[in-house]
Amino acid sequence: MNKTVLVLALVLVAGCSGGGTKSTGSVSTTGEPGAQAATVDMRDDLTFHPSEVDAKVGTVTLAVKNTGNVPHDLEFSDPSLGKTSTVDGMTSQDLKVTFTKAGTFAFVCTFHSGMSGEVVVS
Template sequence: MLHILLRRALPVALAPATALLLIAAAPAQAAQTVTIGNFTFGPEALTVKAGTTVTWINGDDVPHTIVAVDKSFRSRVIDTDERFAFTFTKPGAYAYFCSIHPHMTGKIVVTP
Protein backbone atom coordinates (compact mmCIF):
# COMPACT_ATOMS: atom_id res chain seq x y z
CA MET A 1 0.00 0.00 0.00
CA LEU A 2 2.83 2.40 0.88
CA HIS A 3 4.56 1.80 -2.44
CA ILE A 4 1.33 2.71 -4.30
CA LEU A 5 1.06 5.97 -2.36
CA LEU A 6 4.72 6.79 -3.04
CA ARG A 7 4.34 6.02 -6.73
CA ARG A 8 1.42 8.46 -6.96
CA ALA A 9 2.88 11.16 -4.68
CA LEU A 10 6.43 11.22 -6.08
CA PRO A 11 5.60 12.74 -9.50
CA VAL A 12 3.50 15.42 -7.81
CA ALA A 13 6.30 16.18 -5.35
CA LEU A 14 8.92 16.36 -8.12
CA ALA A 15 6.89 18.58 -10.46
CA PRO A 16 7.92 21.91 -8.84
CA ALA A 17 11.59 20.87 -8.80
CA THR A 18 11.43 19.82 -12.45
CA ALA A 19 9.76 23.09 -13.44
CA LEU A 20 12.42 25.06 -11.57
CA LEU A 21 15.15 23.11 -13.34
CA LEU A 22 13.58 23.85 -16.73
CA ILE A 23 13.31 27.55 -15.92
CA ALA A 24 16.89 27.68 -14.69
CA ALA A 25 18.09 25.89 -17.82
CA ALA A 26 16.47 28.39 -20.21
CA PRO A 27 19.28 29.98 -22.21
CA ALA A 28 20.04 33.61 -21.48
CA GLN A 29 20.52 35.94 -24.41
CA ALA A 30 24.22 36.24 -25.09
CA ALA A 31 25.69 39.71 -25.09
CA GLN A 32 27.13 40.90 -28.39
CA THR A 33 29.92 43.38 -29.03
CA VAL A 34 30.52 45.84 -31.85
CA THR A 35 34.03 47.23 -32.00
CA ILE A 36 34.70 50.71 -33.33
CA GLY A 37 38.05 50.92 -35.09
CA ASN A 38 39.56 52.71 -38.08
CA PHE A 39 36.34 54.71 -38.43
CA THR A 40 34.20 51.60 -38.94
CA PHE A 41 31.77 49.50 -36.91
CA GLY A 42 32.73 45.85 -36.78
CA PRO A 43 30.82 43.84 -37.57
CA GLU A 44 28.92 46.29 -39.74
CA ALA A 45 25.80 44.09 -39.61
CA LEU A 46 24.75 41.92 -36.68
CA THR A 47 21.73 39.66 -36.13
CA VAL A 48 20.57 39.04 -32.55
CA LYS A 49 17.52 37.71 -30.73
CA ALA A 50 15.13 40.04 -28.90
CA GLY A 51 16.39 40.63 -25.37
CA THR A 52 20.05 40.76 -26.40
CA THR A 53 22.28 43.57 -25.18
CA VAL A 54 24.72 44.92 -27.74
CA THR A 55 27.76 46.81 -26.47
CA TRP A 56 29.79 49.14 -28.68
CA ILE A 57 33.41 49.68 -27.64
CA ASN A 58 35.38 52.61 -29.03
CA GLY A 59 38.81 51.35 -30.05
CA ASP A 60 39.66 54.49 -32.02
CA ASP A 61 41.63 57.35 -30.55
CA VAL A 62 38.89 59.81 -31.52
CA PRO A 63 35.38 60.16 -30.07
CA HIS A 64 32.32 58.59 -31.70
CA THR A 65 28.57 58.28 -31.17
CA ILE A 66 26.05 55.54 -31.92
CA VAL A 67 22.74 56.94 -33.15
CA ALA A 68 19.77 54.93 -34.45
CA VAL A 69 18.27 56.28 -37.65
CA ASP A 70 14.79 55.72 -36.14
CA LYS A 71 15.93 57.50 -32.92
CA SER A 72 15.27 54.41 -30.77
CA PHE A 73 18.69 54.76 -29.15
CA ARG A 74 21.48 57.33 -28.98
CA SER A 75 24.76 57.27 -27.11
CA ARG A 76 26.55 60.22 -25.64
CA VAL A 77 29.97 60.91 -27.15
CA ILE A 78 32.17 57.96 -26.23
CA ASP A 79 35.93 58.39 -26.07
CA THR A 80 38.68 55.81 -26.53
CA ASP A 81 37.96 52.55 -24.66
CA GLU A 82 34.54 53.77 -23.51
CA ARG A 83 31.38 51.74 -24.07
CA PHE A 84 27.74 52.17 -24.91
CA ALA A 85 25.20 49.37 -24.41
CA PHE A 86 21.62 48.98 -25.59
CA THR A 87 19.19 46.09 -25.07
CA PHE A 88 17.07 45.30 -28.13
CA THR A 89 13.61 44.19 -26.98
CA LYS A 90 11.60 44.50 -30.20
CA PRO A 91 12.22 42.58 -33.44
CA GLY A 92 13.15 44.71 -36.43
CA ALA A 93 16.03 46.22 -38.35
CA TYR A 94 17.92 49.06 -36.68
CA ALA A 95 20.24 51.12 -38.87
CA TYR A 96 22.66 53.36 -37.00
CA PHE A 97 25.52 55.78 -37.63
CA CYS A 98 28.09 57.99 -35.90
CA SER A 99 26.81 61.57 -35.78
CA ILE A 100 30.38 62.90 -35.73
CA HIS A 101 31.45 60.78 -38.73
CA PRO A 102 28.23 60.11 -40.72
CA HIS A 103 29.99 57.79 -43.19
CA MET A 104 30.26 55.29 -40.32
CA THR A 105 27.14 53.11 -40.47
CA GLY A 106 25.93 49.79 -39.13
CA LYS A 107 22.82 47.69 -38.75
CA ILE A 108 21.37 45.45 -36.04
CA VAL A 109 18.68 42.95 -37.07
CA VAL A 110 16.61 41.70 -34.13
CA THR A 111 14.69 38.44 -34.48
CA PRO A 112 11.94 37.15 -32.15
Protein backbone atom coordinates in the same frame (compact mmCIF):
# COMPACT_ATOMS: atom_id res chain seq x y z
CA MET B 1 14.66 38.73 -71.81
CA ASN B 2 17.95 40.52 -72.37
CA LYS B 3 16.35 43.76 -71.31
CA THR B 4 15.23 42.22 -68.02
CA VAL B 5 18.74 40.99 -67.31
CA LEU B 6 20.14 44.45 -68.01
CA VAL B 7 17.66 46.11 -65.67
CA LEU B 8 18.48 43.64 -62.91
CA ALA B 9 22.19 44.26 -63.37
CA LEU B 10 21.66 48.02 -63.08
CA VAL B 11 19.63 47.59 -59.91
CA LEU B 12 22.39 45.48 -58.41
CA VAL B 13 25.06 48.01 -59.29
CA ALA B 14 22.97 50.85 -57.88
CA GLY B 15 22.41 48.88 -54.70
CA CYS B 16 26.12 48.50 -54.14
CA SER B 17 27.07 52.14 -54.67
CA GLY B 18 25.56 55.18 -53.03
CA GLY B 19 27.46 55.25 -49.78
CA GLY B 20 25.69 52.45 -48.00
CA THR B 21 27.07 50.51 -45.08
CA LYS B 22 30.66 49.45 -45.55
CA SER B 23 30.53 45.82 -44.54
CA THR B 24 33.00 44.69 -41.91
CA GLY B 25 31.32 41.37 -41.31
CA SER B 26 28.60 40.18 -39.02
CA VAL B 27 28.20 38.62 -35.60
CA SER B 28 25.29 36.83 -33.97
CA THR B 29 24.17 37.74 -30.49
CA THR B 30 24.69 35.25 -27.69
CA GLY B 31 22.21 34.41 -24.94
CA GLU B 32 18.49 33.90 -24.67
CA PRO B 33 16.13 36.14 -26.68
CA GLY B 34 15.31 38.20 -23.60
CA ALA B 35 18.96 38.73 -22.66
CA GLN B 36 21.11 38.75 -25.77
CA ALA B 37 24.55 40.30 -25.95
CA ALA B 38 26.92 41.41 -28.68
CA THR B 39 29.95 43.67 -28.94
CA VAL B 40 30.41 46.31 -31.59
CA ASP B 41 33.84 47.92 -31.88
CA MET B 42 34.33 51.43 -33.17
CA ARG B 43 37.74 52.02 -34.65
CA ASP B 44 39.91 54.86 -35.86
CA ASP B 45 39.21 53.77 -39.46
CA LEU B 46 35.72 55.21 -38.89
CA THR B 47 33.85 51.93 -39.20
CA PHE B 48 31.85 49.70 -36.91
CA HIS B 49 33.26 46.19 -36.47
CA PRO B 50 31.17 44.24 -37.21
CA SER B 51 28.80 46.34 -39.29
CA GLU B 52 26.02 43.79 -38.88
CA VAL B 53 24.62 42.22 -35.73
CA ASP B 54 22.20 39.34 -36.20
CA ALA B 55 19.68 39.13 -33.36
CA LYS B 56 16.39 37.57 -32.38
CA VAL B 57 13.26 39.47 -31.45
CA GLY B 58 13.83 40.46 -27.83
CA THR B 59 16.34 42.49 -25.87
CA VAL B 60 19.97 42.97 -26.84
CA THR B 61 22.68 44.60 -24.78
CA LEU B 62 25.21 46.04 -27.19
CA ALA B 63 28.64 46.62 -25.72
CA VAL B 64 29.66 49.64 -27.78
CA LYS B 65 33.40 49.73 -27.48
CA ASN B 66 35.75 52.37 -28.82
CA THR B 67 39.05 50.61 -29.45
CA GLY B 68 40.76 53.67 -30.89
CA ASN B 69 41.28 57.28 -29.94
CA VAL B 70 38.70 59.07 -32.11
CA PRO B 71 35.40 59.71 -30.26
CA HIS B 72 32.28 58.05 -31.75
CA ASP B 73 28.71 57.32 -30.84
CA LEU B 74 26.04 54.85 -31.90
CA GLU B 75 22.56 56.08 -32.67
CA PHE B 76 19.69 54.07 -34.17
CA SER B 77 17.86 55.65 -37.09
CA ASP B 78 14.65 54.81 -35.24
CA PRO B 79 14.94 57.14 -32.22
CA SER B 80 12.80 54.84 -30.07
CA LEU B 81 15.62 52.28 -30.14
CA GLY B 82 18.04 54.62 -28.43
CA LYS B 83 21.61 55.81 -28.63
CA THR B 84 24.79 56.06 -26.67
CA SER B 85 26.30 59.34 -25.60
CA THR B 86 29.77 60.13 -26.94
CA VAL B 87 32.05 57.14 -26.49
CA ASP B 88 35.55 58.48 -25.98
CA GLY B 89 38.64 56.61 -27.06
CA MET B 90 39.38 53.40 -25.17
CA THR B 91 36.03 53.43 -23.36
CA SER B 92 32.86 51.38 -23.70
CA GLN B 93 29.14 51.88 -23.12
CA ASP B 94 26.35 49.35 -22.88
CA LEU B 95 23.27 50.13 -24.95
CA LYS B 96 20.23 48.01 -24.15
CA VAL B 97 17.82 47.77 -27.06
CA THR B 98 14.48 45.96 -27.29
CA PHE B 99 13.37 44.79 -30.72
CA THR B 100 9.67 43.97 -30.78
CA LYS B 101 9.60 42.79 -34.40
CA ALA B 102 11.79 41.33 -37.11
CA GLY B 103 13.47 43.67 -39.55
CA THR B 104 16.66 45.54 -40.33
CA PHE B 105 17.44 48.40 -37.98
CA ALA B 106 20.12 50.83 -39.08
CA PHE B 107 22.48 52.69 -36.79
CA VAL B 108 25.05 55.37 -37.43
CA CYS B 109 27.82 57.31 -35.78
CA THR B 110 26.62 60.89 -35.80
CA PHE B 111 30.19 62.21 -35.96
CA HIS B 112 31.27 60.43 -39.12
CA SER B 113 29.27 60.45 -42.34
CA GLY B 114 29.10 56.94 -43.77
CA MET B 115 29.97 55.26 -40.49
CA SER B 116 27.00 52.95 -40.18
CA GLY B 117 25.78 49.48 -39.41
CA GLU B 118 22.64 47.51 -38.81
CA VAL B 119 20.97 45.02 -36.53
CA VAL B 120 19.14 42.33 -38.47
CA VAL B 121 16.38 40.92 -36.27
CA SER B 122 14.69 37.64 -37.11
